[in-house]
Amino acid sequence: MTAAGIALAIASSVAIGGGYALQQATASRLPPLSPRRPVHSMALLVRSGRWTVGFLAGIGGWALYVVALTLAPLSLVQAASAGGIGVLALGGGRLRTAERVGVFAALGGLVLLGLSIASHGSTSRGSAAAVALWVGASLALGGIAAWVRPSAPGLGTAAGVLYAAGDVATKAAVVGGARLAFVPVLLACHGLAFVCLQLAFQRGGKLASAGLAVLWTNALPIAAGMALFSERLPGGTRGGLRIAAFVLVLGGAVALGRRGPEVGRPMEPVPLTD
Numbered sequence: 001m002t003a004a005g006i007a008l009a010i011a012s013s014v015a016i017g018g019g020y021a022l023q024q025a026t027a028s029r030l031p032p033l034s035p036r037r038p039v040h041s042m043a044l045l046v047r048s049g050r051w052t053v054g055f056l057a058g059i060g061g062w063a064l065y066v067v068a069l070t071l072a073p074l075s076l077v078q079a080a081s082a083g084g085i086g087v088l089a090l091g092g093g094r095l096r097t098a099e100r101v102g103v104f105a106a107l108g109g110l111v112l113l114g115l116s117i118a119s120h121g122s123t124s125r126g127s128a129a130a131v132a133l134w135v136g137a138s139l140a141l142g143g144i145a146a147w148v149r150p151s152a153p154g155l156g157t158a159a160g161v162l163y164a165a166g167d168v169a170t171k172a173a174v175v176g177g178a179r180l181a182f183v184p185v186l187l188a189c190h191g192l193a194f195v196c197l198q199l200a201f202q203r204g205g206k207l208a209s210a211g212l213a214v215l216w217t218n219a220l221p222i223a224a225g226m227a228l229f230s231e232r233l234p235g236g237t238r239g240g241l242r243i244a245a246f247v248l249v250l251g252g253a254v255a256l257g258r259r260g261p262e263v264g265r266p267m268e269p270v271p272l273t274d
Contacts (some may be wrong), residue, residue, distance in 0.1 A: 001072070001078065002072045002073075003120065004072075005067075005068045005069070005070075005071030005072025005076070005077060006072060006076065006080045008065070008067055008068035008071070008150075009065065009068040009072070009076075009077040009078075009080035009081045010015060010081070010183060011064050012061040012062070012064035012065040012068060012081060012084075013041065013061070013080065013084025013087065013267065014059065014084060014087055014255070015060050015061030015064065016057070016058050016061035016062065016065075016081075016188075016214075017082055017084035017085065017086055017087030017088050017210075017214070018054070018057055018229075019053075019054040019056070019057030019058035019061060019087060020054065020197075020206065020210040020213075020214075021053060021054070021087065021088055021206055021210070022050050022051065022053055022054025022057070023045075023051050023054040023058070023197075023198070023201060024201040024205070024206050024209060024210055025046070025050065026048045026050050026051035026054070026200050027045065027051065027198055027201035028201055028202055028205075029047075030044050030045070030202070031044065032202065032273075033198055033199060033224040035195055035199070037146070041198075042067075044073050045198065049102070050244065051268045052233050053109075056109050057195075058268065065077070065081065065170075066170060066174065067267045069170060069171050069174050070174050072124060073220070073225055073229070074167075074168070074171045074221050074224065074225035074229055075222040075223075075224075075225030075226060075227075075246075078167070078218045078219075078221040078222045078225070078240075079109070079218070079222060079242075079245055079246050079249050081217075081218055084214055085102065085106060085211055085214045085215065085252065087212055088206045088207060088210055088214065098222075098255045100151040101250065101252070101253070101255045102252040102255030104252070105248045105249070105251050105252030105255060106132070106249050106252035107170065107251075107252075108245070108248050109233070109245045109246070109247070109248030109249035109250075111253075112241045112242075112244050112245035112248065122160060126171075126228040126229040126230070127136045127228070128172065128179065129170060130180075130227075130228050131172045131182065131228055131252070132168065132185075134165070134168055134227075134228060135165045135169055135185055135189065136167060136221070138161050138162065138164060138165035138168075138189070139162070139165060139189070139192075141161050142157075142158040142193070142196070143158070143193070145157045145158040145161060146158035146196055150190050150199075150203075151200075151201050151203050151204065151271075152200045152201075152204025152205070152208040152209045153204070153208055153209075153212055154200075154211035155196045155197070155199050155200035155203065156196075156197065156200040156204075156208060156209040156210065156211070156213045157212050157216055157242060158193075158196040158212065159193045159194075159196040159197035159200060159209075159213040159217075159218025160212055160213035160215060160217045160220075161220065162189050162192050162193035162196065163167075163189070163190060163193040163213065163217040164219075164220035164221050164224075165189045165220075166185075166186040166187075166189035166190040166193065166215055167186075167217065167221045167231075168220075168221055168224045168228065169182040169185045169186035169189060169223070170182075171224075171225075171229065173175075175239040193213075195245075197213055199210065200213070211250070213263075214221075215250070215254065217252055218249070222246060222250075248266040
C-alpha cells in the first residue's frame, strides 16, 4: 500500500509540475491580472488552451495526491512529491549550476526514498483542533508573505504555504466522518494559493514562483505529518535512508529555488480599474 502511495505521489508531482510550467508560460505573457477583477482575470487565463491544459493537469495531479494520502503517511507522500520541482527545472533552457545540483539532489532523494519503503512508521488521525490551528497559522503567514513582498518569490512563498495548509487539511479530511468539515477549508486554502501563484507567474520565472511554491508545499506538510499525525521514522538502516531522502529532496528544492536571473517580465503595478 505504501509503495502504491509513493508511486501515485510521484505521478502527481509530474502532473502538477508540468501543469505549473504551462500555466507560467502563459500567465507571464498576459496583461496584468488583478484579484479585484477576478472574472476578467480568469477569462484571460482560460482563453489560452495551453493554460487550460496546465490547469487540468494540476487538477489531475491533485486527485492522484488525495488518493496517495489514503495509502501512505503524509510526510512520505510529500517527500516523494518534492521531486516535482525537477520537472519545473527540466522544462526549459539551460540550467544554472544550482539548478543542476537541485535536480540531482531531488532525484537522488527519490531513489533513497524508494529504498526505504519496506517499512514505515505509524500514523494517527491527528487532533482536529491542532490541524485547525496549523491551518490558521498558515493562512496568517501566507497573507504576510504576499503583503510584505508582492513579487514572484513572495507570492510563490505565499502560494506554497497556503497549498501546504490545504494539503494538511486534506490529510485530515480523507479520514471521513466529521473530518469532512475540513473540505471547505482545504478548498479555500487552495483557492487563495491559486490566486497568489498566478500573480507570481507574472512577476518572475518558473523557479522563482512555482519553484518556491513547490518547496513550501512539500516542506511544511512533512513537518506537519510528524507534529500533527504522529508519523514516525522506521528504525535502523531504512530510517537513515528516509532521513537522507528528506534532506536531499528538500535540499534540492532549496537549490532550485535560489534567486537567479529572472526570465519573467518586471513587476508591474496592479491596475485598480479597467
